[in-house]
Amino acid sequence: MLSRTADNLYWLSRYAERADFVARILDAAHRLAALPSSYGGRESNEWASALASTGDADEFKKHYDAVNEHTVCDFLAFSRHNPSSIRSCIETARENARSIRTALTTEMWDAINGAWLELRNYEGRDLTRDEFSHFLDWVKQVSLAFDGSAYRTMLRNDGYWFTRLGTAIERADNTARILDVKYQILLPASERIGGSLDYFQWTTILREVSAFNAYHWVYRESIKPLLVADLLILNRQMPRSLTNCLGMLVEHLDLIADSYGRRGESQRLASNLRAHLLGADIDRIFASGLHEFIEHFIGENNKLGAAISEQYLV
Amino acid sequence: MALAKAFDEMTGPGDALAGAAVRDAYDALKSWLDTTPPEHFNTRRSQAEMLFRRIGITFAVYGSSDSTERLIPFDIIPRVLTKPEWSFLERGLKQRVTALNMFLNDIYGAEECIKAGVIPADLVYRNQHYQMEMRSFRVPHDLYVHIAGIDIVRTGENDFFVLEDNARTPSGVSYMLENREVMLRLFPELFSRHRVAPVENYPDELLATLRSLAPQSATRDPTVVLLTPGRYNSAFYEHSFLADKLGVELVEATDLFTKDDVVYMRTTEGPRRVDVIYRRLDDDFIDPLVFRPDSVLGVPGLMNAYERGNVTLSNAVGTGIADDKAVYSYMPEIVKFFTGEEPILHNVPTYRCREKEAFSYVMDNLKDLVVKEVNGSGGYGMLVGPHATRREIEEFGRRLKHAPDGFIAQPTLSLSTCPTFVASGVAPRHVDLRPFVLAGADEIRIVPGGLTRVALKEGSLVVNSSQGGGTKDTWVLDA
Amino acid sequence: MRIRVLHDTIYTYEQPARGLIQVLRLTPRDHDGQHVREWRIEPSVDGRLTAREDGFGNIVHWFTADDAAEALTVRVTGEVETFDTSGIVRGGVERLPEPFYLRDTSLTLPSAEIQAFAGKATAGGDQSRLSVLHRLLEAVHERIEFEPGPTSASTTAMESFEVGKGVCQDLAHIFIAAARHLEIPTRYVSGYFLHDDDGEDPSAGHAWAEALLPDLGWIGFDAANGVSATEAHVRVAIGLDYLGAAPIRGSRVGGGTEKLEVRLKVDEPQRGQSQTQSQGTQRQSQG
Known part of the structure; x- marks a missing residue:
């Protein structure tokens, strides 16, 4: 297939995934902010961390004076200045889709074009809390519909595999970003204020990756920071864990390599990174530095993205 | 000036409002219009609009910044042609496109028609669309125009005229196909009452045409691509639609490159050789090393690969001269000279302002004439005398005086009307017809019908979508 | 009159430029007022150099570089004998x-x-x-x-x-x-x-x-x-x-900004110089 088509498919999926991620971050931040302050509902902190997980703080400062619910929601949901705002994600996804109509199934096009059309109903006016929450639900539905339409309707060939690569790279990056911003509240040293506060911080992380229920099914234990980190980084049942994302990347890069009869840099990088995760153990990660581990992962994941691009997309 | 009552596609010369008799072809349609409750039409019309929006048929209007994507209005009442009418048009179209190809082959080759005085030399050589690069080699199969859109207007029962030959990159065929698709979805019952010749094989015919034109160095399974200027082009939807239906790659300039006089496209599996390029990009932009150096839409080296016979461009470079309205005025002589036959389809009588007598006649009669720029298109830069204000006429007169060579004039034709839904109900509106003619190395193919464009403003004769025109499905009855 | 030409066109790129293609209209042809005794075009990097005639009748060389290059010099050397024909x-x-x-x-x-x-x-x-x-x-x-x-x-x-x-x-x-x-x-x-x-x-x-x-x-x-x-x-x-x-029209992919330098020397050869070249080189430039 055309390199540009593969590039568009890849970025289309990345942006659809990112829209979902930003919606979840905002959703979780709202929940935390709604708590009485004795339970950790310390507004400014939560909005700052939502901003840090998703956006470009420097760009934010150019357009807003204060970090609060109103400004962060506006920046992350609707701002044109933020290339990762939900609105920008949907618009960019749709632009990518528009230039490769021929490579998309009708269902995929409908999912993304329909979202783009409906976006107009939300933007450009002040939404009430209820409306905003409805909006976030809608965004999650859009991502689900897009993902589902790709899964159900695309031919299982390189086009499909490139969309999966986009989803997996983006998802790994998102999960790692959350960990990067919040690693300190998972560290034992951070149990400094009181159980209930941290409990709600931890559950927020779980909600951000839609793993609140999953946690209990997997560990059948009360929420503990070490296990939260384990779930997000190493657990192979958890769809958004780093290990699982890498599994997806390796699988689809192998399918592409087999189909083209050639292997390259991206196959090598992906299997090395996966081997690194499979060989890891959560206790040792904590012992040698969670922050360093995550930073290293983000760097490697970016390198992998660049290698995929160099090998196939330009 | 009030025009005489136009020929109506449904009622003929009679007055539709005065209850004139309906032409046979429209019988069933008329009773359908009369017996269907108005609410039903309204529902279907909004459904049609929704379908178009969902499918994504939009076009960009030059110079309008706010709504870069707009729908071309679609009218649900079809325009109907009988089988004999169509057979006549079909014969005329084949003859005309054959002559166009012979003409182009001649002016870039033997130049017989210039030597014989069929057309003045300076009209050819001074034309901006005459590409001298084409003189130094032969195009595959000596064919220049592979895809033509010939605009036809009707003024009476048996009076059809060619208004324009679009021989560069004619657009609109996606509307022909989508209009039919939407009609089939919305009004299945109508199609059970009529035997309408299908148009959905157009993409297959197009692909067969393009493949037949592959250069000799191509394999038996030539690679065809569609080259688009990109998604900001007004016809991008059509490009992507056609590539999809043809099952070929939709490429932009950056997807292609040349190496050692061969064109390749960049794919995830490495470079792949390209044999036929259906390009929807004007000559001036296709190769910055030969034409406009500032073009970022073109492929450096493409012309060299083309001249060396390693790739076919469709349409060929240099066909724009056949779009020229001054050249158009010589078409009757050109058809005769090359085919040895009388032209089946007539031209609209045309005054060439470059000729002294014609010029003074035009200046004296501006208020009754349609004056067009020879190189203009899309209804821009033209004067419709009877609908223009005194000031507009005066201003246009000054432009004309300044550069008479750049204009031709034609009598204001009373284009036929067709019943159309408007705000006040069903009313007659002027229409034209653009059939699409495919000239391959093996044969000429024309799917029955084409794109009917309709001027939605009452009395307006300008059907261009950029000027507020709409479209209709076009039915050729098979019985 | 004999006229000798030494004409270097030197491009240097910030980074290696890929897909280098150049169209060279740098080769004179004979007419009553000039006779081309010797003419060569020599690009400094490996590639394909082919000649053809354009619509005007000019000799045009198309040069395609094999690999990415950080610099490219197109060197033209030749000698022409001219005669006064009052223009x-x-x-x-x-x-x-x-x-x-x-x-x-x-x-x-x-x-x-x-x-x-x-x-x-x-x-x-x-x-x-x-x-x-x-x-x-x-x-x-x-x-x-x-x-x-x-x-x-x-x-x-x-x-x-x-x-x-x-x-x-x-x-x-x-x-x-x-x-x-x-x-x-x-x-x-x-x-x-x-x-x-x-x-x-x-x-x-x-x-x-x-x-x-x-x-x-x-x-x-x-x-x-x-x-x-x-x-x-x-x-x-x-x-x-x-x-x-235009003597040179070119295109490339990447390479960043480009620096262009032209060195041109047009003079009369000293007696006894440059007279031994065969017709073979002339044919090559037209090939």
Whole structure:
């Protein structure tokens, strides 16, 4: 297939995934902010961390004076200045889709074009809390519909595999970003204020990756920071864990390599990174530095993205 | 000036409002219009609009910044042609496109028609669309125009005229196909009452045409691509639609490159050789090393690969001269000279302002004439005398005086009307017809019908979508 | 007169440039007033170099580099023997019908000012075409100051006329615009010019115009020097304007910004030099 088509498919999926991620971050931040302050509902902190997980703080400062619910929601949901705002994600996804109509199934096009059309109903006016929450639900539905339409309707060939690569790279990056911003509240040293506060911080992380229920099914234990980190980084049942994302990347890069009869840099990088995760153990990660581990992962994941691009997309 | 009552596609010369008799072809349609409750039409019309929006048929209007994507209005009442009418048009179209190809082959080759005085030399050589690069080699199969859109207007029962030959990159065929698709979805019952010749094989015919034109160095399974200027082009939807239906790659300039006089496209599996390029990009932009150096839409080296016979461009470079309205005025002589036959389809009588007598006649009669720029298109830069204000006429007169060579004039034709839904109900509106003619190395193919464009403003004769025109499905009855 | 040309065009790129393609109109052909004794084109990087004739009859080389390159030098060396024909060009290759050379291009579109200038410069007096053209030549030479700097390769006749300054390319464009406005077929010529002082020429070659006379044929008019073409002119390529006759047009992918340097030496060879070359090299450049 055309390199540009593969590039568009890849970025289309990345942006659809990112829209979902930003919606979840905002959703979780709202929940935390709604708590009485004795339970950790310390507004400014939560909005700052939502901003840090998703956006470009420097760009934010150019357009807003204060970090609060109103400004962060506006920046992350609707701002044109933020290339990762939900609105920008949907618009960019749709632009990518528009230039490769021929490579998309009708269902995929409908999912993304329909979202783009409906976006107009939300933007450009002040939404009430209820409306905003409805909006976030809608965004999650859009991502689900897009993902589902790709899964159900695309031919299982390189086009499909490139969309999966986009989803997996983006998802790994998102999960790692959350960990990067919040690693300190998972560290034992951070149990400094009181159980209930941290409990709600931890559950927020779980909600951000839609793993609140999953946690209990997997560990059948009360929420503990070490296990939260384990779930997000190493657990192979958890769809958004780093290990699982890498599994997806390796699988689809192998399918592409087999189909083209050639292997390259991206196959090598992906299997090395996966081997690194499979060989890891959560206790040792904590012992040698969670922050360093995550930073290293983000760097490697970016390198992998660049290698995929160099090998196939330009 | 009030025009005489136009020929109506449904009622003929009679007055539709005065209850004139309906032409046979429209019988069933008329009773359908009369017996269907108005609410039903309204529902279907909004459904049609929704379908178009969902499918994504939009076009960009030059110079309008706010709504870069707009729908071309679609009218649900079809325009109907009988089988004999169509057979006549079909014969005329084949003859005309054959002559166009012979003409182009001649002016870039033997130049017989210039030597014989069929057309003045300076009209050819001074034309901006005459590409001298084409003189130094032969195009595959000596064919220049592979895809033509010939605009036809009707003024009476048996009076059809060619208004324009679009021989560069004619657009609109996606509307022909989508209009039919939407009609089939919305009004299945109508199609059970009529035997309408299908148009959905157009993409297959197009692909067969393009493949037949592959250069000799191509394999038996030539690679065809569609080259688009990109998604900001007004016809991008059509490009992507056609590539999809043809099952070929939709490429932009950056997807292609040349190496050692061969064109390749960049794919995830490495470079792949390209044999036929259906390009929807004007000559001036296709190769910055030969034409406009500032073009970022073109492929450096493409012309060299083309001249060396390693790739076919469709349409060929240099066909724009056949779009020229001054050249158009010589078409009757050109058809005769090359085919040895009388032209089946007539031209609209045309005054060439470059000729002294014609010029003074035009200046004296501006208020009754349609004056067009020879190189203009899309209804821009033209004067419709009877609908223009005194000031507009005066201003246009000054432009004309300044550069008479750049204009031709034609009598204001009373284009036929067709019943159309408007705000006040069903009313007659002027229409034209653009059939699409495919000239391959093996044969000429024309799917029955084409794109009917309709001027939605009452009395307006300008059907261009950029000027507020709409479209209709076009039915050729098979019985 | 023998004229020797050494012409280096040197490109350097910030990063290696890929997909280098160059179109070279750098090879002169014979006509009654010039005989090409020897001519070579040598790119400094490996690649494919093929020649063909363009629509005007110019010899055009297409050069495609094999690999990415950080620098590229196109070296032209050659020697031409010229004869004084009073500027008349006969016995050369003519491929296009005369009316073609009446066509306006965006670089040679005459503004109202140029039209008025052309009218005024040629009004009255002897209305023979030769006389008209000589008066026009003189007028352009006097009106436009030769000054490198204010104009570039993409400057139009209209623009340079308004500035009142330009280089040989601009003066040729203005002359062409004016002459075509007077319905005289005219074309652009790129080539070399042997200066009196015989030194290094800082400019990238020379340009002038040719206009058609009913009985004499094409005659060269050099507006920059205010004379008809002479023995000192080496005629390389023709076009409707600079773009059609441009010595080099190129394209590349990546590479960042580009630095361009031209080294040109046009002189008379010393006696006894450069006389032993065979016809073989000449054939090669036409191959």
